[in-house]
Amino acid sequence: MGIEHSEYRKRRQQIMEKVGSGTAIFRSAPMAVMHNDVEYAYRQDSSFYYLTGFNEPEAVAVFAPHHEEHQYILFVQPKDPEKETWTGYRCGVEAAKEIYGADEAYPINELNEKLPQYLINADRIYYHLGSDRHFNDVVLSHWQSTLRRYQKFGKAPLALEDSRQLIFPMRLVKSPTEIAMMRKATKISAMAHNRAREFTRPGVYEYQIQAEIEHIFRKEGGIGIAYPSIVASGANACVLHYIENNRQVEENDLVLIDAGCSYDYYNGDITRTFPASGKFTPEQKAIYEIVLEAQLKAIEEVQPGKPYNEFHDMAVCVIVQGLLDLGLLKGDLEEIIKEEKYKPFYMHRTGHWLGLDVHDVGTYKHNEETWQSLQPGHILTVEPGIYISPHIKPAEGQPEISDRWKGIGVRIEDDLLVTATGHDILTADVPKSVADMET
Known part of the structure; x- marks a missing residue:
């Protein structure tokens, strides 16, 4: 028993219909520390999991229906046999496309380089400013950068809206x-x-x-x-x-x-x-x-x-x-x-x-x-x-x-x-x- 890939695809299609000409960004849950260097068993963010079925930390899902090539993009941890020996197997970039249905996938360390292409033609950004302050700053920084293009090109995501308004009614x-x-x-x-x-x-x-x-x-x-x-x-x-x-x-x-x-x-x-x-x-x-x-x-x-x-x-x-x-x-x-x-x-x-x-x-x-x-x-x-x-x-x-x-x-x-x-x-x-x- 489990959620089929077809249902995840249906959910993503529904969220992209709501996103329209915007771009939505969802962040995975962080690892939680029990004490010192001992971590709790990982528990994915529920909304991230609802849309992706992806159950690893250090991941970002981007939905950009307006993009000519890639509407669903995953940023994930790359394969690393040495680290996987200690912390468990990773899906990796290629499997993120093959197994989880992403149109494109990148290593998470390329987020700052690759994310702007999915923002510059959007009319708004959907993102929940949650408890991950570092990632909040990443999103806000990219938003500010795209806003600076508005005067020259007349196109930029002028609004930052809470992504919960998109997904909560779906999950209910x-x-x-x-x-x-x-x-x-x-x-x-x-x-x-x-x-x-x-x-x-x-x-x-x-x-x-x-x-x-x-x-x-x-x-x-x-x-x-x-x-x-x-x-x-x-x-x-x-x-x-x-x-x-x-x-x-x-x-x-x-x-x-x-x-x-x-x-x-x-x-x-x-x-x-x-x-x-x-x-x-x-x-x-x-x-x-x-x-x-x-x-x-x-x-x-x-x-x-x-x-x-x-x-x-x-x-x-x-x-x-x-x-x-x-x-x-x-x-x-x-x-x-x-x-x-x-x-x-x-x-x-x-x-x-x-x-x-x-x-x-x-x-x-x-x-x-x-x-x-x-x-x-x-x-x-x-x-x-x-x-x-x-x-x-x-x-x-x-x-x-x-x-x-x-x-x-x-x-x-x-x-x-x-x-x-x-x-x-x-x-x-x-x-x-x-x-x-x-x-």
């Missing part, structure tokens, strides 16, 4: 092949979550549960974690991005696991919360039931044509009503929501786009008033939660929280594909009912 709607990749990533993620729940019991350590999860990821063909796995027992579940995973699970603990597999760069993202000893306490069960109802009601709102915010608004409404019923909030439901007095318990949004990035690209709002409408091919998470930290500070005018509630953290998260008629829960293989969590 997944192709059938991408959906198949996401199904694989979520299937492996689901297998790992089910194994984790089987393995968990009082006395094990969070990192042991993490090891079971990540073992499944690799065993089933994933390239690893989609993000640092969260295995949070007891009050640790009230820390949204807890990743220490070093506590021993105790009797009557809830265990919140937020973990996903990356499969050929496509990512799963699942959260489940369950009692380590197999039985909820009354307080844990009450909170869990509110979160589960909020998630189920929110999922119903994931329909094509609906504004993105409606499933979040539904989750907030259910959570606030549930906390009112338990006496953890007081007052008028609409006023509490308007004044955000629920936020000490629920401080994040109910979901995000999912794909090549875990928090995938794409707009949520077109402007202050208009939300993005859900469309077939969108993939998103639905993940409401309630977190009653031992250190919780209620909003002004709200009741103090009894100790019997403190330390309870619950989140339930699934990955949904928007379809033409509704939605498909990609992570439905992971149970979440109260009965299932207590078996």
Whole structure:
């Protein structure tokens, strides 16, 4: 399973239609250093990979539809047997054309010499000024050089525009092949979550549960974690991005696991919360039931044509009503929501786009008033939660929280594909009912 070369070509044709008379420049991700001279396993920039399938550092892709000979150009590291002995095989310049479909390819050290020919006849340059300041300066320098030609020749790229406006809408709607990749990533993620729940019991350590999860990821063909796995027992579940995973699970603990597999760069993202000893306490069960109802009601709102915010608004409404019923909030439901007095318990949004990035690209709002409408091919998470930290500070005018509630953290998260008629829960293989969590 993988993305075929024909799909990459289709993507490049689409991006070049958008580029028109301009030139677009995309830069590969840099190598990341773990410590001293030890590097992390390389992870390509998602947009670069989306357009090229090329998985090496020190590369630049240029799209110049107006050029007479070369519309798709790659700058890559040349073959170097001595360096490849240490750092692994390189594709090289010739194979960049043969395998990756470039019209022309050059060694990366010839970028400054060769790039101007693809800029001088463009009416604008598309490039995202990202965190690579050195390469930002390279692009800006070439842009300034071409601007100096305008007075003499009457032709130059007068505008520098962000390339994200071209590619993000493309990446937001997944192709059938991408959906198949996401199904694989979520299937492996689901297998790992089910194994984790089987393995968990009082006395094990969070990192042991993490090891079971990540073992499944690799065993089933994933390239690893989609993000640092969260295995949070007891009050640790009230820390949204807890990743220490070093506590021993105790009797009557809830265990919140937020973990996903990356499969050929496509990512799963699942959260489940369950009692380590197999039985909820009354307080844990009450909170869990509110979160589960909020998630189920929110999922119903994931329909094509609906504004993105409606499933979040539904989750907030259910959570606030549930906390009112338990006496953890007081007052008028609409006023509490308007004044955000629920936020000490629920401080994040109910979901995000999912794909090549875990928090995938794409707009949520077109402007202050208009939300993005859900469309077939969108993939998103639905993940409401309630977190009653031992250190919780209620909003002004709200009741103090009894100790019997403190330390309870619950989140339930699934990955949904928007379809033409509704939605498909990609992570439905992971149970979440109260009965299932207590078996």
